[in-house]
Amino acid sequence: xxxxxxxxxxxxxxxxxxxxxxxxxxxxxxxxxxxxxxxxxxxxxxxxxxxxxxxxxxxxxxxxxxxxxxxxxxxxxxxxxxxxxxxxxxxxxxxxxxxxxxxxxxxxxxxxxxxxxxxxxxxxxxxxxxxxxxxxxxxxxxxxxxxxxxxxxxxxxxxxxxxxxxxxxxxxxxxxxxxxxxxxxxxxxxxxxxxxxxxxxxxxxxxxxxxxxxxxxxxxxxxxxxxxxxxxxxxxxxxxxxxxxxxxxxxxxxxxxxxxxxxxxxxxxxxxxxxxxxxxxxxxxxxxxxxxxxxxxxxxxxxxxxxxxxxxxxxxxxxxxxxxxxxxxxxxxxxxxxxxxxxxxxxxxxxxxxxxxxxxxxxxxxxxxxxxxxxxxxxxxxxxxxxxxxxxxxxxxxxxxxxxxxxxxxxxxxxxxxxxxxxxxxxxxxxxxxxxxxxxxxxxxxxxxxxxxxxxxxxxxxxxxxxxxxxxxxxxxxxxxxxxxxxxxxxxxxxxxxxxxxxxxxxxxxxxxxxxxxxxxxxxxxxxxxxxxxxxxxxxxxxxxxxxxxxxxxxxxxxxxxxxxxxxxxxx
Amino acid sequence: xxxxxxxxxxxxxxxxxxxxxxxxxxxxxxxxxxxxxxxxxxxxxxxxxxxxxxxxxxxxxxxxxxxxxxxxxxxxxxxxxxxxxxxxxxxxxxxxxxxxxxxxxxxxxxxxxxxxxxxxxxxxxxxxxxxxxxxxxxxxxxxxxxxxxxxxxxxxxxxxxxxxxxxxxxxxxxxxxxxxxxxxxxxxxxxxxxxxxxxxxxxxxxxxxxxxxxxxxxxxxxxxxxxxxxxxxxxxxxxxxxxxxxxxxxxxxxxxxxxxxxxxxxxxxxxxxxxxxxxxxxxxxxxxxxxxxxxxxxxxxxxxxxxxxxxxxxxxxxxxxxxxxxxxxxxxxxxx
Numbered sequence: 027x028x029x030x031x032x033x034x035x036x037x038x039x040x041x042x043x044x045x046x047x048x049x050x051x052x053x054x055x056x057x058x059x060x061x062x063x064x065x066x067x068x069x070x071x072x073x074x075x076x077x078x079x080x081x082x083x084x085x086x087x088x089x090x091x092x093x094x095x096x097x098x099x100x101x102x103x104x105x106x107x108x109x110x111x112x113x114x115x116x117x118x119x120x121x122x123x124x125x126x127x128x129x130x131x132x133x134x135x136x137x138x139x140x141x142x143x144x145x146x147x148x149x150x151x152x153x154x155x156x157x158x159x160x161x162x163x164x165x166x167x168x169x170x171x172x173x174x175x176x177x178x179x180x181x182x183x184x185x186x187x188x189x190x191x192x193x194x195x196x197x198x199x200x201x202x203x204x205x206x207x208x209x210x211x212x213x214x215x216x217x218x219x220x221x222x223x224x225x226x227x228x229x230x231x232x233x234x235x236x237x238x239x240x241x242x243x244x245x246x247x248x249x250x251x252x253x254x255x256x257x258x259x260x261x262x263x264x265x266x267x268x269x270x271x272x273x274x275x276x277x278x279x280x281x282x283x284x285x286x287x288x289x290x291x292x293x294x295x296x297x298x299x300x301x302x303x304x305x306x307x308x309x310x311x312x313x314x315x316x317x318x319x320x321x322x323x324x325x326x327x328x329x330x331x332x333x334x335x336x337x338x339x340x341x342x343x344x345x346x347x348x349x350x351x352x353x354x355x356x357x358x359x360x361x362x363x364x365x366x367x368x369x370x371x372x373x374x375x376x377x378x379x380x381x382x383x384x385x386x387x388x389x390x391x392x393x394x395x396x397x398x399x400x401x402x403x404x405x406x407x408x409x410x411x412x413x414x415x416x417x418x419x420x421x422x423x424x425x426x427x428x429x430x431x432x433x434x435x436x437x438x439x440x441x442x443x444x445x446x447x448x449x450x451x452x453x454x455x456x457x458x459x460x461x462x463x464x465x466x467x468x469x470x471x472x473x474x475x476x477x478x479x480x481x482x483x484x485x486x487x488x489x490x491x492x493x494x495x496x497x498x499x500x501x502x503x504x505x506x507x508x509x510x511x512x513x514x515x516x517x518x519x520x521x522x523x524x525x526x527x528x529x530x531x532x533x534x535x536x537x538x539x540x541x542x543x544x545x546x547x548x549x550x551x552x553x554x555x556x557x558x559x560x561x562x563x564x565x566x567x568x569x570x571x572x573x574x575x576x577x578x579x580x581x582x583x584x585x586x587x588x589x590x591x592x593x594x595x596x597x598x
Numbered sequence: 599x600x601x602x603x604x605x606x607x608x609x610x611x612x613x614x615x616x617x618x619x620x621x622x623x624x625x626x627x628x629x630x631x632x633x634x635x636x637x638x639x640x641x642x643x644x645x646x647x648x649x650x651x652x653x654x655x656x657x658x659x660x661x662x663x664x665x666x667x668x669x670x671x672x673x674x675x676x677x678x679x680x681x682x683x684x685x686x687x688x689x690x691x692x693x694x695x696x697x698x699x700x701x702x703x704x705x706x707x708x709x710x711x712x713x714x715x716x717x718x719x720x721x722x723x724x725x726x727x728x729x730x731x732x733x734x735x736x737x738x739x740x741x742x743x744x745x746x747x748x749x750x751x752x753x754x755x756x757x758x759x760x761x762x763x764x765x766x767x768x769x770x771x772x773x774x775x776x777x778x779x780x781x782x783x784x785x786x787x788x789x790x791x792x793x794x795x796x797x798x799x800x801x802x803x804x805x806x807x808x809x810x811x812x813x814x815x816x817x818x819x820x821x822x823x824x825x826x827x828x829x830x831x832x833x834x835x836x837x838x839x840x841x842x843x844x845x846x847x848x849x850x851x852x853x854x855x856x857x858x859x860x861x862x863x864x865x866x867x868x869x870x871x872x873x874x875x876x877x878x879x880x881x882x883x884x885x886x887x888x889x890x891x892x893x894x895x896x897x898x899x900x901x902x903x904x905x906x907x908x909x910x911x912x913x914x915x916x917x918x919x920x921x922x923x924x925x926x927x928x929x930x931x932x933x934x
Contacts, residue, residue: 084770089892092683100637181633181649184640252652254669255900256677259684280682280693281779282768283884304770308882309892312749316764319757444639475638476897478629484643493639515642 077579077595082302085591086314086326090283090307094275095247095263096235097170098177100184102587105232106327107285107305110591111153112235112269115144115163116226120582120590123350123402123500125230129158129270130214139221139539140204146212150294152238153274160208165239167206167216169248177250182257185233185498189224221539224501231499232588241268272298272592283307299580299595311443318342318575324596325574327587331389331448334571341576346391349567350400350585351446352505353494355457356562359521362489364429366521371560372413373423373432374490377464378457379415384566387452392568397552399505400567402585403497404541405548410556412564420464433467437483437491442475445570445587446494453565454492483516491516497586502548503536510561517561524559603918610914617910618903622663625899631655632679635896653679666903675904680896681889687904690889695908696779697767697885701878702870704801705808706863713813714859717820718852724825732817739814744873748807748880755803765882767800768793804881808873812866819862823855830854857924864920871909 089103096108117128127133130144150158170186172194180187192199202225204217218225228234237247245262262268267275272295273287285305289298306323308314314326315333319340329337334344357374359365380394394412399405424430438454439447447453458468471488473479483491493516498504511532513520519528531551538544556564572589574581580593632653633646650656654665669676675688682690720729756764763769767781774793776784782801785794827833828851836846874887882888886905893901 082771090682100640176652179648179652180645181636181652184637184645253677254665254674255653255687256679256898257652257684258677264684281697281776281884282766283882284770306766306770306882308765310765310880310882313752313765313880313882316752316757317766320760320764322763322766322769474630476630476635476895480634480639480641481630481646484634484641484646495639512642 076597077299078598079299079301081300081596081598082304083300083325083578083591083594083596084304084306084323086308086317086323087305088307088311088314088327089309090280091278091285091305093259093263094265094267094278095237095259096232097186097237098182098250098259098263099233103307105588107287108235108267108269109232109271109588110273110287110303111267111271111275112232112237113271114230114232114234114236116230118230118499118584118586118588120593121348121584123497123585125227125500128230129163129236133226135226135539140218142216142218142226143209144214144216146214147294148212150270151292152241152270153268153290154238154241156238156240158236158270159211160214161211162239163214163236164206164208165242166234166236167203167214169237169239169242170234171201171203173248173250175250176252176257177248179252179257182250185231189228189231189233221537223503223536223538223541223544224499227499227501235269238268241266270294272296272590273303276302293592296592298592303591303594318573321575323575324578325572325581327570327572328443328445329571329573330443331571334389334573337573342573343576343578344571344573345581345583346389346569346571347583347587348400348402348585349391349393349446349569350402351494351496351567351570352395352398352400353446353453353492353565353568354395354398354562355565356483356488356491356493356516357560358483358486358489358491358516358518360486360489360518362434364427364432364434365489367427367429368558368560369423369427370429370432371563373420373427373429373464374434374461374466375413375560375563376416376423377420377466378413378460378563378565380412380565381415383453383456383460384568387449387456388566388568389448389571390569392566395564395566397556398509398562398564399497399502403500403502403505405502405535405545405552407549407552410553413556415460417460417464424464424466430465431467432465433469434461435469435471435489436461437479437488438470438472439475439479439492440472441477442479444494445496446566446568447492448568450492457492457565486514486516486518488516499586503532506548506551506555507532507536510555519559519561522559522561528555528559528561603922606918606921610911610918613914614907614910618907619663621903621906622666623659625897625902626655626659626662628897630897632897632899635680635898676900678898678901680898681893681901687900690901691886691904691908693779694884694886694889697781697883698871698874698878698887700780700782701801701804701808701883701885702867702874704805705873706812706866706870708805708809709813709816709866710863712809713816714820714856717817717859718824718855720817720821721824721828729821733821736814736817739810742810744807744810744876745880747810748803748877751803751807752881762803763800764803765880767797767883769796769800772796800883804877804883807881808870808877811869811873812863815862815866815869816859820855820859823858824851827851827855860920860923864917867916868913871913 087103091104091107092099092101096105114128115130116125119126129147131147133144135142146160146163173183177183178193190202192201202218204219206214206216209215245266246260247262249260251258272290272293274290276286276288278285287303289301311330317323318326338344357365357371364370384392384394396410396412397407424432439450461468482488510519510528513525519525535544535547538547572583577597578594580595582593633649634641637645678685678687678690716732720732723729752764755762772793774790775788777787778784781797782794785797833850836850875890878885878887879891890905
């Protein structure tokens with residue numbers, strides 16, 4: 027005879043089995059998302075047969091988002107989440123870095139490039155049920171421009187400070203933004219104070235997501251204050267992000283490091299292919315791989331290139347993004363007089379065997395760099411070739427400059443990997459041995475990335491160092507403008523005669539309204555930077571990857587790592 | 599007894615104050631700062647200056663420390679810049695601490711349940727296979743780095759055998775109610791058996807990894823201590839008196855041998871907290887250690903200060919309890 031507890035346990039087990047059975051059969055018979063009814067334009071992948079519309083897509087991220095208001099963000103993990111919740115006036119073409127229509131279904135600039143008219147998409151609703159219209163768009167512009175107090179700190183509003191520079195109450199800084207007015211319900215007219223290559227393309231960046239004005243108001247969105255050791259953020263940024271995207275925010279569980287998003291059933295476009303998306307923060311790369319192997323996540327970002335093959339052998343799909351970055355050796359003549367001679371800098375460049383470095387130290391798909399930005403960016407100079415590996419020429423240039431006995435301190439970052447630099451130590455060693463091969467004495471200095479490396483390079487302590495950049499949007503200015511417009515940053519171009527010439531040329535190119543003329547100017551400038559100025563040595567572009575399980579389809583990778591996960595479906 | 603406790607508490611306050619001064623100065627002398635940690639290659643000298651001004655980091659360190667004390671006296675221990683920006687550092691500690699208690703408790707229990715009996719048996723059967731085997735085993739426990747052990751455990755039990763989850767504290771999709779923040783306990787309290795079971799499964803591998811060093815230390819101390827006591831005159835006297843073996847072992851050998859073991863267990867809580875930083879990080883077990891590791895990466899001064907101070911407080915309190923526990927075990931010790 028069974029005891030009472032055993033009977034209870036057996037009963038519970040039976041119920042459990044019955045329940046799982048039900049869930050299973052429901053899943054099997056559930057209809058595929060029939061055409062995923064959307065209001066119109068579709069550029070997303072159609073759900074494949076057998077896709078489970080009730081599935082939860084679990085993604086392993088390298089870190090947790092800082093908050094959920096992208097206007098106050100500057101890190102990739104935050105934008106990864108907010109990109110699903112929000113949309114911008116403009117968007118990136120899926121799989122590319124080019125911009126296209128987003129919440130503005132069309133837009134055009136005036137002849138002088140100072141007035142931009144955005145036709146707002148009809149029938150779009152925010153997650154709180156309010157409508158998107160031109161007034162809502164202008165409310166967002168006004169919100170950005172009218173930030174006050176501590177919110178103006180560039181540690182809080184990094185992108186606005188760097189792209190638009192200046193707020194309404196700052197008389198000493200001229201902001202790029204002038205005004206936003208509505209000419210009818212669905213037309214917003216934005217005026218800017220000067221012409222720049224980055225406007226309006228910059229509006230596709232995640233930082234310029236369009237929020238629901240009602241939700242911003244209700245949850246006190248602008249209330250950022252510095253309190254002793256840090257900034258405090260309002261409820262809006264922490265718990266109530268409200269956009270128009272294909273996913274709605276459903277909560278953040280800090281104890282588990284999980285952000286949960288739900289399909290927005292009222293989305294204006296193609297609805298998300300999965301019912302839920304959970305983004306788990308798993309900082310340790312090998313743990314992300316193990317989670318994928320154990321089947322507890324469906325994908326993760328930035329798999330280590332040495333694992334790509336093993337992952338594919340296991341049946342996972344490694345999706346290699348187009349490279350939208352640059353790795354360079356930065357040079358800084360402040361502490362090494364010899365570097366002021368361009369022949370020395372050229373010698374350093376000729377001495378490096380880029381081809382071999384790319385072949386042996388960088389992932390499949392990486393390319394040697396001839397200039398400071400990748401091919402996909404407008405203004406790329408196609409005639410320019412990477413410096414050939416020519417040790418003899420390097421030696422003779424050094425001799426000519428009177429520096430045959432050149433000795434240089436070369437900085438190596440530790441405790442870091444970046445998409446453009448998957449294994450800093452091996453890249454460092456390759457360049458170091460190339461330099462030593464032409465008779466240069468290299469004094470290596472290793473410093474932790476956030477423990478002195480970045481500070482030291484910024485403060486001109488490192489004569490030669492490894493650094494790079496991943497583009498935010500398709501603009502030459504985002505690369506060379508960031509590097510060389512300022513004269514007292516890590517490159518310290520103020521040490522060279524060409525400093526003003528270079529700054530002026532960059533500003534002139536950036537403010538040229540005609541795209542074709544601008545591209546021509548940038549292209550010529552690239553040649554000059556690579557051949558005559560050489561404030562640093564472009565090394566390579568290397569593609570970062572993202573990996574998903576075999577059950578996942580529909581993922582479109584983005585060179586900007588700005589993936590839209592609404593096209594993802596899961597077969598299970 | 600109460601006077602003793604008051605005296606120990608006062609000592610603790612002084613210790614914590616000195617620690618806070620050293621910690622404050624040390625953190626700010628670390629190379630790098632919150633801006634480069636947060637912005638990476640996007641940080642510029644201008645960004646850094648702006649942030650330092652807003653947070654008062656441009657002031658002399660004494661001024662900074664004075665302001666810190668002022669705020670601390672009002673119960674404000676600072677706001678996080680990196681771990682969970684905008685949130686109060688003490689709140690972060692309180693929300694993360696249950697996970698660490700749960701993990702440390704399981705790890706320590708495991709270490710004691712295995713270490714004490716094995717150490718005792720090894721001493722009793724000195725020179726046998728059991729003795730050399732367990733000594734060797736404990737050596738491995740001390741020598742193998744936690745991250746390697748963690749990796750091996752995950753590879754075998756999570757990936758090859760698929761028995762246990764490789765990381766985290768809870769499976770996605772488990773809808774559990776949380777009362778204490780200790781997931782196993784919560785599951786038992788709310789009778790959500792599936793949640794308790796799920797949490798326990800997540801706890802096993804990190805607890806085993808974390809227990810490896812305390813287990814080895816406890817085993818070796820127990821063995822050495824039992825061997826020493828077995829040689830004592832009073833044990834021989836007891837034997838010649840004709841006392842029964844179980845009485846000798848229980849009343850005379852074990853009780854006396856356990857005193858150094860209890861001390862060791864107290865000291866091991868310090869090692870547990872240190873080990874938790876690595877273990878929690880590798881297993882993405884989001885407790886205090888996980889926050890501490892991330893706090894260092896992002897140079898989150900406020901969070902680091904609070905977490906380290908609280909860890910020190912816990913360490914002091916645990917060792918106070920251990921001292922009091924002596925009295926219960928050893929009749930010669932009288933606390934005043």
